[in-house]
Amino acid sequence: MAERIGMRKVATALMTGLLTWLRGLPLPPWLRRRLSVIYRGAWFRPVRRLSQWPQVRETPPVKQLQLLADTQYPDYIIWGVIDWSFRHQRPQQLAQVLSASGRRVFYVSSTLKASNQPGFSIYPLNERGNLFEVQLHLSDPPSIYSTVPSSIQVAQLRYGLGELLLCTRPRAVVGIVHHPFWLDVAKAAPNSRMVYDCIDHHQGFSNTDAGILKLEQQLVLEAQATVFTSDRLAQQWGQTPSAQRTVIRNAADFGFFSRRPVSLFNDPQGRKIIGYYGAIAEWFDTELVSAIADAFAHHLVLLVGEDTTNARHKLRHHPNVQFTGEVSYSTLPSYLYAMDVCLLPFQVIPLTLATNPVKVYEYLSAGKPVVAIDLPETHQFGALIRRAQNPAEFIDGIAHALAEPPDEHRAARQAFAAAQSWEQRRDALLSVTEPQHVPREISVIVVTYNNLALTQACLASLTANAQAAALEIIVVDNGSSDGTPAFLDQWAKANGQVVILNADNRGFAAANNQGLAVATGDYFVLLNNDTQVTPGWADTLRRHLDRNPGIGLVGPVTNNIGNQAKIDLTYSLADMPDRACGYTYRHLGEWFVLPTLAFFCVMLRRSTYAQVGPLDEAFGCGFFEDDDYCRRVEQAGFFNACARDVFIHHHLSASFNLMDIDQRQALFDRNKAIYEKKWGTWIPHRYG
Structure with a gap:
């Protein structure tokens, strides 16, 4: 076991170093995509599998899982779009508030565990013992984002699900599906209600396979209920019949983001900070950020998050732009509270037009001024944020935000965010997943x-x-x-x-x-x-x-x-x-x-x-x-x-x-x- 852990650490360090080096190179997009294909291919598979071995964590005994099954509530299986520890977003937030309400929750990781023996691995995530991360086993695991599972793979994954159910013996199951890849596995759960939590415009991602989009159409048809995070998403699926449709937006972990941390990010030059945190991906408007850096040359433009769109290279000529790379969820407040103005610098594309930006709720939880590109889902925030339709308006909004007294609108922003909690979203979701009046069909x-x-x-x-x-x-x-x-x-x-x-x-x-x-x-x-x-x-x-x-x-x-x-x-x-x-x-x-x-x-x-x-x-x-x-x-x-x-x-x-x-x-x-x-x-x- 010690040798295996050592091998995993070495492989992880090698792959992390290699990926960091590649991301920093000024590569054209076509070459970056080609390297990504090679990385996912057969040559790198042995090393990639080593680096993806999970941390050694204790698997709860079967008896413990069975004892916890004696509950008035159904079990929740959340079919994840990301791994639990990758980036703390809506799926993990919902899992946590559902488990806090006494329900038992199994969060299925988007990364499948390479194994010739179908089954599952399970890891506890809270002290109460009712929140778990699950990795299903598959002999040759694909990427869920760009691959439709074959019938053989579906059979193997269903076997793993069955083994999980044999250990847990649920009273009933609610499956919350966050990605279409899981459809044919999730719908096989017995005595279950399948809910599609539609959180993204999947057509807007460059790596989404056409087969995945077809699976999503089938998922909307077969789900007993579909939840949308924005009105735009609901409108896009407006012609598709569904048993039940509702909009439940994102929210903020207000208790977490409203507390000022003891230690904050520090700019050695003492400049005011114009900041953003989140994914720096294909929807990120690098040209807009470049214009902001020029307009506020004596301020620090702080970008917190993984750069997958070569923004670091594109902005290399701006000495006042600083990248931190990916940081843990627990450290986000230390960056957030150091920011004088928070940004939402997105391109206006189909993907972002359908996006309900969770980070705005979090910015407001800290009472921070926010300047955002004018997207449909930003209108709900009213005068609490400044919206801009072009770079000039965006820069003007930042200037006004920097000039406002620090506490002028803090209370109003935080009051709004406090009313948009994940607990409130959970209660709305429960009306969909556990309806009080069930028709006798x-x-x-x-x-x-x-x-x-x-x-x-x-x-x-x-x-x-x-x-x-x-x-x-x-x-x-x-x-x-x-x-x-x-x-x-x-x-x-x-x-x-x-x-x-x-x-x-x-x-x-x-x-x-x-x-x-x-x-x-x-x-x-x-x-x-x-x-x-x-x-x-x-x-x-x-x-x-x-x-x-x-x-x-x-x-x-x-x-x-x-x-x-x-x-x-x-x-x-x-x-x-x-x-x-x-x-x-x-x-x-x-x-x-x-x-x-x-x-x-x-x-x-x-x-x-x-x-x-x-x-x-x-x-x-x-x-x-x-x-x-x-x-x-x-x-x-x-x-x-x-x-x-x-x-x-x-x-x-x-x-x-x-x-x-x-x-x-x-x-x-x-x-x-x-x-x-x-x-x-x-x-x-x-x-x-």
Whole structure:
């Protein structure tokens, strides 16, 4: 281990020195881009991987993670656009305030860990033990900014996510996606709500691949909600349908930036300081800064941040311009409080027109005068900042700011910033990620006929699920004589659900049709009463339908059925949910075509049902009505599928087992004849 740490330090020092030297050279943009491609290529891969080995940090024991899962809140997985320690921005701020509210948060690093073994590494980030950084493993990790993951890479990353979920066992998951690269991984999380936090105009970055832009379009379509950091971003996606859309701007860590540090940056010449901190990148207006340096030759123009656009070389002839390079977030106030005027010298381009500048909130937290280029998102600050449309106005704004008394507007600026906190933004976000009133979009129809104990266990599993509030449960009883009607009447009143009591046994198809006729959801589930569901089952089945328009019917895997949906899983009913997770979390997002689904549990869209129609009641008490419906779904142009990431326990044929064996065989033969008259020779179900 010591040798590995030493190698990592040497590699890191070499790569840091090399990159610093290259960035300081006066290279033309085309050559700089070429060198960047070479650095990301195969020649530098071994050294780059060494330099990217994470610091040796203690991984929390699995038991600790599982204990923390006992919470009233869902877990948050933040699919990062940057590494946690790279630059402290909106994703990290949201992660911190969410964890401060008692929620458990896993921040997925944008840098994948090179490993031939898929999985994850996890590192604690706070003393409370509910904020973690996660690195997913990948055999040949790409850059998330310029590469669309292949299907093999998605499978490996999903495996790592599944292993994380096996350790953490969340009650439910909210995935906040900050970059489209993660889409096909993030959406595989079971019992989850996926929210796209759209923080940038990705088309404006020169290194964004066209495939990433296409993924972003898909992400906006598939996310249950989309959050935009600016009105301009929301307008750009105005023609794209989304379940929920809202603008939640950036904010300031007011407590951090409003405290004057003991030690400040010092200019040895004692000049007034005109300053900027942040990325000095392709959107930075170097020509404007050059004009400022000329106009204020006796002042220091201080630029704090990494220079990736060759600004240092372009401004080399200005002796009053000083670059610091990248500095840590913790030291920013020491530079900020040394500045007499703070700048936002951006070019007016599509990228910046859609930007809500977080640094302005931070400048105002310190009460500093601010001069900014006139961008749409700067108008919210009103007279608290000076806006300029050209270099002359910008220079005039700086002159007025330098002339104002130091404390003239400090209180007003800080009062505004104090009201724009990340805690306030978190509360706005929670209304999106954890809505109080969830519509009952999924209607579950359960047909009962005696077997009271099985019915009680089935309904208990439905209402115990965290998703129960989003389910409309309709129970149709076919004339049970074992106390089931009385129990159902009491159960329906206690749970606010629907019960239909038939005087006699109308059969499986007819009873299901009764339930379907009164269902109000956009998705229908036919569920046998001899089943027990697992956490997140309905939501995960629905996601398969949402993301695969060609699927007409989808069902789960199970322990007991006569076709390929059966898996080999040994458990007691007490540990069934735990054992089921052990299987489904290792098959996230997976499904396969299964022409004939058994109707112990199937889900379909309301629109599919409207096209195909009700079950055929000619099949009476049962047998072949499910085969028949599968053929009708195929006839309508769909296919049927089985989801490997949903498991439901099934006792199998509980109602049929109450029938006399000869009566049962006669019913089977009769219904087989009906089926074959419609569809030809019946192909028996098979296992495996």
